[in-house]
Amino acid sequence: MLLDFLLSHSDRGFSVEELYESLCITYPTDRVPGKSTLYRLIAKLVSEGLVKRFSGEHGRQFAYQIIVCDECDAHLHLKCTSCGCLYHMDHAVSQRIIHEVFNRSDFSLDEKETVLFGICKGCQKRQKP
Numbered sequence: 001m002l003l004d005f006l007l008s009h010s011d012r013g014f015s016v017e018e019l020y021e022s023l024c025i026t027y028p029t030d031r032v033p034g035k036s037t038l039y040r041l042i043a044k045l046v047s048e049g050l051v052k053r054f055s056g057e058h059g060r061q062f063a064y065q066i067i068v069c070d071e072c073d074a075h076l077h078l079k080c081t082s083c084g085c086l087y088h089m090d091h092a093v094s095q096r097i098i099h100e101v102f103n104r105s106d107f108s109l110d111e112k113e114t115v116l117f118g119i120c121k122g123c124q125k126r127q128k129p
Ligand SMILES: [Zn+2]
Pocket: 069, 071, 072, 073, 075, 077, 087, 088, 089
């Protein structure tokens, strides 16, 4: 159930809290596992590499998102703080950014952990009057 849900929402990340609420809306509540079970299941999926864990914006809870491509360890991700969608940055662009940062600041970015926060195209459009 959890995998099905994550797969059909593979474009965004969820905190366990959000996952629980969304599962309750999508499935009959008596079939939805409790939050502590969800934490365990998610941790298992993360250790199996099926789900990726991102730090939440502003140090909030972690967000979990299913991995649909197997190259997520090699590019940066963009997270929209408005709708919560997570975008996979173009490979070439993210390599260029990593390279630039390293060249100019002698700082080696961790592409697995780095998420850039901002507002996605759809939300920018929606926010315009
Ligand atoms: Zn990715």
